[in-house]
Amino acid sequence: MAEENISPRASLAVIGRRFQQMGIWSVVEQNVRIKQKVLQNTPTDKLKDCLINILAGGRGLVETNMRVRPDQALQVAFGRRSCAEQSTISDTLNACTAENVNQMRAAIRVILRLHGHCCQHPYAKRWQVLDVDVTGMPAGRLGEGVTKGYFAGEKNCRGRQLGRVLASWYDEIVVDKLYNGKRQLDSSLPELVLEAEKALNLDESRRRRTILRVDGGGAVTKTSNGYSKAATTSSLKPRTGIGLSNWPAPSPPGTPTPKCPIERSGEPPALIPILALPANLSCANANRMAVGVITP
Numbered sequence: 001m002a003e004e005n006i007s008p009r010a011s012l013a014v015i016g017r018r019f020q021q022m023g024i025w026s027v028v029e030q031n032v033r034i035k036q037k038v039l040q041n042t043p044t045d046k047l048k049d050c051l052i053n054i055l056a057g058g059r060g061l062v063e064t065n066m067r068v069r070p071d072q073a074l075q076v077a078f079g080r081r082s083c084a085e086q087s088t089i090s091d092t093l094n095a096c097t098a099e100n101v102n103q104m105r106a107a108i109r110v111i112l113r114l115h116g117h118c119c120q121h122p123y124a125k126r127w128q129v130l131d132v133d134v135t136g137m138p139a140g141r142l143g144e145g146v147t148k149g150y151f152a153g154e155k156n157c158r159g160r161q162l163g164r165v166l167a168s169w170y171d172e173i174v175v176d177k178l179y180n181g182k183r184q185l186d187s188s189l190p191e192l193v194l195e196a197e198k199a200l201n202l203d204e205s206r207r208r209r210t211i212l213r214v215d216g217g218g219a220v221t222k223t224s225n226g227y228s229k230a231a232t233t234s235s236l237k238p239r240t241g242i243g244l245s246n247w248p249a250p251s252p253p254g255t256p257t258p259k260c261p262i263e264r265s266g267e268p269p270a271l272i273p274i275l276a277l278p279a280n281l282s283c284a285n286a287n288r289m290a291v292g293v294i295t296p
Contacts, residue, residue: 131165
């Protein structure tokens, strides 16, 4: 067997073949237009090389020359005949503008709607459950958007915050946005929920069948009205000293978990507290939770 047909990442090559069959990258090529002179590789080709490097475990662009360029079988699996040099990939990323970022987000929304299970969710039969949170990502001080902020377990740390909306039933990322290190969930929540609404194409009836699960950082009164129109049902874990009055006590061990009160009573009032949520719809039993509809 020819040496160029041997890859140490055979499982990733299989994913690459499926990647081509689904036509995923063609959506990116149709939507993303980067203004850069083409010599050998187009800008979207170099973006694909960058993606392959990430999937191959690369933690930096410099690893493209070690992980992707020598692996011709992997390149062919993803529809590439060669791999761009890492410095030219870096030039392409530097040439990207905010408009290009929005174009890529639009392409990802199209791909999600075409292939995502969360977009085929049967709202009439089952609640759609979305988890919203931000994750601190420490980084070097010279990185773009890197600022001081709160990072769990770290002191005097700099980095960025990664905001995500996850479709919990399907383990699919609906929204993925990067913020500076000072940005926390309370200020990011409205934007993330509105982006999720666009990605999932939520109309009024679907909103009423959508549950948001939000950690304590988002359970702030001043923020709640910001996402009340985007999704009507919310599950909040309040911060210490911040939250809603008349919270119920946690259910005793062994107590049967009640169904969501919205399903039992139809249209709820502004907020319906309940004793507990099903195990897959709540955090630990010790944390008091509430489910309800937040009206504008």
